[in-house]
Amino acid sequence: MLLLGIDVGTSSIKVSVVDSETQKTIASAQYPDTESPITSVKPGWAEQSPEMWWEHVQHAIKKANATKAYNPADIAAIGIAYQMHGLVAVDKNQQALRDSIIWCDSRAVEIGNRAFKQIGEEKSLSKLLNSPGNFTASKLAWVKEHEPEIYKKIDKIMLPGDFISMKLTGSITTSNSALSEGIFWDFQTNSISDDILNCFGFDKSIIANVMSVFADHGHLTKQVADELSLKPGIPVSYKSGDQPNNALSLNVLNPGEVAATAGTSGVIYGVSDSVTYDKQSRVNTFAHVNHTGSNTRLGVLLCINGTGILNSWTKNNLAAGLDYNQMNKLGAKIPVGSEGLRVLPFGNGAERMLNNKIVGAHFGDLDLNLHTTAHIFRGVQEGIAFAFRYGLDIMRGIGINPTVIRAGKANMFLSDVFTEAFVNTTNVPVELYENDGSVGAALGAGIGSKIFSSEQEAFNNTTPLALIEPKTPGLYEPVYQSWKQLLDKHLKQS
Template sequence: MKYVIGIDLGTSAVKTVLLSKEGNIVCEQAQPYPLSRPEAGWSEQNPEDWVQQTLSSLCQLMETSNVNPEDVEGISFSGQMHGLVLIDANGRVIRPAILWNDTRTTEQCRRIEKTLGDKLLTIACNRALEGFTLPKLLWVKEHEPELLEQASLFLLPKDFLRYRLTGNLAMDYSDAAGTLLLDVRNKCWSSEIAEAFDLPMSLCPTLVEAFEQTGTLLPTVAEFTKLLPETKVFAGGADNACGAIGAGILSEGKTMCSIGTSGVILSYEQRKELKLDGRVHFFNHGEQDAFYTMGVTLAAGHSLTWFKETFAKDLSFDELLQDIHLIPAGSGGILFTPYISGERTPHPDADIRGSLIGLDAGHTLSHAARAVLEGITFSLRESLEIMRQSGKEITEIVAIGGGSLNETWLQMQADIFEAPVVKLENEQGPAMGAAMLAAYGCGWFSSLRACAEAFIRPARVYSPNPQQVEEYQGLFSLYQQVYGLTYELNRQLTVYRR
């Protein structure tokens, strides 16, 4: 029996999975690490924590599974996007990593827009948002210039981890696309963008494909993890790209709905010259010469968690949602907008805040809970609409994450999205995608699509209910009005947020 390992380097923990050649999860482990918030809006981590916890997780994976190390052929990675890791000429970390959810760089984003103008979308294909890497580099250049002068290279989180496991430095295209320094369509670093901000091109690492081998394990790493030094290590990809691979989003019409803390609508794209004007993200896929479009709801699952912790703290999620199937579409006239942390798509607005509109004395907790789910799903549909307006046909949507755990919510997604929604038999998200990159890299399959056909198994398909679809069309139209009607109110309320 042969195996591969997928490593998913998340924001709060690292997850490792051992996958057999038949696509079965044999074993999985996870190890947490802390998040530091030294100032309001800042979000940092110590990259060495990623390394130590990954080594620990790999060691536990091998001990628990009891597989022969000779049978583990390859390892690959999925990683949290955008985080800035600076290393010196000796490969040492210069400062804590600045993460994707760090919001200190608003001023730098405006500077990028002013300096580059239309060239930003032409070259990098994305708007300047606080989460991206270039604004973080500019913040360090402005506030910690002595540290940037020491820097030999910038890396993204999973690339630093892979470097510490192999000694080799590289970055794949799917992760590089989230830096704002990559010429996305031409798959090369943009000297025009770097020179506009006086950043040396030498800071940018070598670019590779997500499935490309980037070394083997260092002897000390192999000894600690109980793996062999000759174990092949592959580049891996951005967490969303790997999530797409792990959900089989590898051909036209295939789309993914991932609901975790945030929510993502991601659709496979082959059209290189697609014009989206920055309304949704346009990134390189983990599959060679393919792309994906992606819209983001900042507080998807987070909205549901907030609602439960605020209004039903003593209930489990299952208890909170157990009666929502008894509530008709529209939740008895309640609309919820999930803007509790601002919004990303289609409104890149850090100041907008959520609304719960239409409450009356006859409403129950179940009415409000269903309204929260509907609002999250309406927000995600807004991303789908942008993609459809570009000419894309959405043939099916694969649900992963927390949104795939409740049958009523899955049917709601099919009705609101107006497309079949697929629940997978064994959903492992980005970790599965990372393992699939290793399986393909090892030569188990002729393509990632062939790997997906063998590894990914649908459990159930939820088809749109025509009557519910019609009901939700009217409700969605109302939902789309809430942002504009509450925009100015939220601006005036910002002075009271303390």
């Protein structure tokens, strides 16, 4: 049987078709080829059209079908991974009422901070495991406060993956994991948080039917099936935010296991079987894909908004037509430490690990007589690695102490410069895998539809491509401390 995985990313939609017998990918497709637009009408704002996501999902599936590598009618289940923390609001006709306020939008920071104090900081942390911060609930509160006419029309709110599932099936569901990432979930009562509903004045009816991550979230409608050459009635049997899904794709399901990704944003994600949280809410704790009321599996997540997006900005604005591989080769010729150039990568909105401050991206100690674009290429990648180290030290403070980190050989981990800086700065080995969010979603669909007899069966054929171990941590440590001094300076000014 075949499994279809859909990854609703910020930059594009990717789909993969996986053979459940071998767990091998038969075909993959991405749409569009260029990055999807983000609307930012004010500094710190970021929105995307949910209908654009749906249009791109359909194009990507048709593109995969066009490979002729499989019979679309053989697809037995669908899984969805999606960009986390976004807000989608629909009316009674299942029409989006406004563009989605996505993960990197910073407009609701103060609303979340006020709610944190109103609910009570200790109460929020012990029950929600987080501050309401800049998450989905606070974004909905912003809509309620600033767009009351739109708010009055809301029938249901959802996360981005819930919207795509709705378009496929006509059914609106969500999960405890999705609600926890939106800061709607009370871990003490194992239910929707009354504290959040009462604080913001939300009616509970706007929350969709709550299912587990691995569940029957609806069945493909005939109209959509005919349009996409799929079989009517197949289930959407898995929905997960992109970072829990990335962990799933790397077989990170048990306590002590840790995953990392370095795409547009950067993430370290560790699984814990005990209730743990950062008192400053700089890292966040959500329900992992396999969390239940009786089986505690919490994902402790460090998210850095400004990581790969800085590398992308550097390529688009400073690389003069070079591709990433050429940039990496030039950067590799520069010594560790970029000969004094220090780069802060925080130019993509408020950073949770910096207490939701907007620090911005900065190039420090730029020497016009010494530094070249090659220095910048290396300095950017080192700065991103140092941001990971800064966040990992916070995670270590609440009991996440990885002995190895699993990552997909993709995005920034394609660069030897970055990978070596990451490993030596954190002093933790990295196992690299051939993984992909859409493949993880497909495997999740197999688990949710019980095509796999167990979670572990989905990873019977998963083996690492490489193990990268620290070799020169002593060389990177003084450079990191110098970088941290620059960050501390800007934190005091912000």
